[in-house]
Amino acid sequence: MLAINGLHSHYGLSHVIQGIDLSAAPGEVIGIFGRNGVGKTTLLKTIAGWVKPSEGAITLGGQSLNGLAPDRICLSGVGLVPEDRRIFPGLTVEENLQLGLLQVRGRAAKAERAAIDQIYDRFPRLGERRRQLGTTLSGGEQQMLAMARVLVGEPRLVLVDEPSEGLAPMIVAEVFAIVRELRERGCIVLLVEQNVHEALSVTDRFVVIERGRIVLSGDAEDETDRARLLTALAV
Secondary structure (H helix, E strand, C coil): CEEEEEEEEEECCEEEEEEEEEEECCCCEEEEECCCCCCHHHHHHHHHCCCCEEEEEEEECCEECCCCCHHHHHHCCEEEECCCCCCCCCCEHHHHHHHHHCCCCCCCHHHHHHHHHHHHHHCHHHHHCCCCEHHHCCHHHHHHHHHHHHHCCCCCEEEEECCCCCCCHHHHHHHHHHHHHHHHCCCEEEEECCCHHHHHCCCCEEEEEECCEEEEEEECCCHHHHHHHHHHHCC
């Protein structure tokens, strides 16, 4: 279970997250919507430890994540797919995936090899380009690599920030297929996405953020709630 209670965070004097409460159960995908600059990305970065919370509590499976460094939060089972993908320059596709393996301590070399081979089975194009520098891939391939790097670490919570931005429709469909797979694995997924209609096809619940606060929440399958969402976002 993910539990966020009374969360606040700042960038300097700028009060970005202003008291967010949110919970999610294993196997649940929550869509996080809102206009640009309202705090969606900051929320994900605060959970991942990239931004320190100034107030409130974040727990995952009863373990507090407050004040932990990003690497400790990663080892606690949290994977982040950032908007800019953060493919490591100078590293090959396989070397980027090997960094994802660091999320699971004590795994035998044979098991690590099997985990990467499973990724290549799931993403054949990455397997074909395993020795190619990750930053030389196309935008869609880099998005696949960013998500695969998280998958190989067997996370319990996956934070996905604007995964479809700038991608062709075929790649967008693949991205959301991966989100469905994460749900089937029992992962909690928090999905920030501007493509509301596509995102609703994979989410169980949604929230809308304005000025660092949740102003609307609902069931993604409920027609009334969906209509309220679309009206709020005017899409």
